Amino acid sequence: MTTGPSPPPGPDRPHAEALDAADALAAFRTRFADEDPGTIYLCGNSLGRQPMAAARRIEHALKEWAEQLVDGWHGWLDLPARVGDLMAGPILGAAAGQVVVSDSTSVNLYKLAMAARAAVPGRQVVVTDAGDFPTDRYVLEGLGNRRLITADPITGPTVDDVARALDEQVAVVCLSHVGYRSAALADMAAITAAVHDAGALMLWDLSHSAGCYPVALDQCGVDLAVGCTYKYLCAGPGAPALLYVRTQLQERLRQPIWGWFGQRDQFAMGERYDPSPDVRRFLVGTPPVIGLAGVQGGVEVVAEAGLAAIRTKAVALGELGVQLHRAWLAPQGFALGSPEEGVRRGSHLALRHADAQRIHHALARDGRVITDFRFPDTIRLGLAPLTTRFSDVWDAFDRLRALSY
Numbered sequence: 001m002t003t004g005p006s007p008p009p010g011p012d013r014p015h016a017e018a019l020d021a022a023d024a025l026a027a028f029r030t031r032f033a034d035e036d037p038g039t040i041y042l043c044g045n046s047l048g049r050q051p052m053a054a055a056r057r058i059e060h061a062l063k064e065w066a067e068q069l070v071d072g073w074h075g076w077l078d079l080p081a082r083v084g085d086l087m088a089g090p091i092l093g094a095a096a097g098q099v100v101v102s103d104s105t106s107v108n109l110y111k112l113a114m115a116a117r118a119a120v121p122g123r124q125v126v127v128t129d130a131g132d133f134p135t136d137r138y139v140l141e142g143l144g145n146r147r148l149i150t151a152d153p154i155t156g157p158t159v160d161d162v163a164r165a166l167d168e169q170v171a172v173v174c175l176s177h178v179g180y181r182s183a184a185l186a187d188m189a190a191i192t193a194a195v196h197d198a199g200a201l202m203l204w205d206l207s208h209s210a211g212c213y214p215v216a217l218d219q220c221g222v223d224l225a226v227g228c229t230y231k232y233l234c235a236g237p238g239a240p241a242l243l244y245v246r247t248q249l250q251e252r253l254r255q256p257i258w259g260w261f262g263q264r265d266q267f268a269m270g271e272r273y274d275p276s277p278d279v280r281r282f283l284v285g286t287p288p289v290i291g292l293a294g295v296q297g298g299v300e301v302v303a304e305a306g307l308a309a310i311r312t313k314a315v316a317l318g319e320l321g322v323q324l325h326r327a328w329l330a331p332q333g334f335a336l337g338s339p340e341e342g343v344r345r346g347s348h349l350a351l352r353h354a355d356a357q358r359i360h361h362a363l364a365r366d367g368r369v370i371t372d373f374r375f376p377d378t379i380r381l382g383l384a385p386l387t388t389r390f391s392d393v394w395d396a397f398d399r400l401r402a403l404s405y
Helices: 013-021 026-031 052-076 079-092 105-118 134-143 159-165 188-197 289-305 307-332 356-365 390-403
Strands: 099-102 125-129 146-149 170-176 201-205 224-227 241-245 348-352 372-374 378-382
Touching: 013 307, 013 390, 026 289, 052 289, 079 099, 079 241, 079 289, 105 134, 105 170, 105 201, 105 224, 105 241, 125 134, 125 159, 134 146, 134 170, 146 159, 159 170, 159 188, 170 188, 188 201, 289 307, 307 348, 307 390, 356 372, 356 378, 356 390
Parallel strands: 125 146, 125 170, 170 201, 201 224
Antiparallel strands: 099 241, 224 241, 348 378, 372 378
């Protein structure tokens, strides 16, 4: 009987330990809360660990509230724009004056998609990926005239996929920069250029790239972007979301939710709505001060570490995981649900298995490894570079192979 070649043995644990010893970002792990050191947390792609800097910022905001009461608003009113400017350059590759932090990703997506469609006369169609994150698809479905791209579930939407969906009816294209399921990294610059060539506007969801990938919004000519702050930016559960509008579009776009924080002269209490001439017109109501304090603390830590170093480690963590999958898990019936090449994926790995849901729960219960499950067959391993060690990846895969028979 002839058998195929044996799988490679895979890297050993001393190899992972050596990578930890050489890790330029290793010291950052100590700046995050870790209440259960015996558990391996690989879910930072869903909710990042708590930075001590964010906790201090929140404590300071609570102290201001206690001491200043309503007078605290003198320092809080412009927090959405101040925190937006804080993240604009180091996190998003954007000049100041183009980012605010407010509301949720879903609400911000609605505001920008509606405003963008209304700004392109004679066009009504909104294009998105059929495999994109549900809230994005649902929000756009609610707008009507939605057109879906059917992209490869692992490699995600390409320039050619988008080009085939474009015509003179398309007003705006909305895609995720990094796919929530597979971590596929879209070609932001090329897709944005193709959309512009067709006369439409481009809206990116950065929820799975902000804080783990060196986004370059201005350089890529992006029109609009949204994204959550509680994944790789570690701002805390339900923290307010980011919203980006290119400077040249700000006065042209009229967002659909008219609130007093978007008003030009807010405290004049005027009879009619007159939107601010800058990015603040995309604000609506009273800002969540405590949540914004968490965003500020998370952004400060990520900016200090630097996106170039974070991205380098993300690729290396993923490469170790791919090697261990190939050696240990593929023979057990797992398939890699992410692009194999590190340059083509974000900072999480997707593993597919027919019994993935049972394995996911067993891994948490018996293996003390926290991941997440996406129906019907995917386990996602979030490899957050500031808090994940190479030895964590090795141990997680070791426990996974022991539990997956």
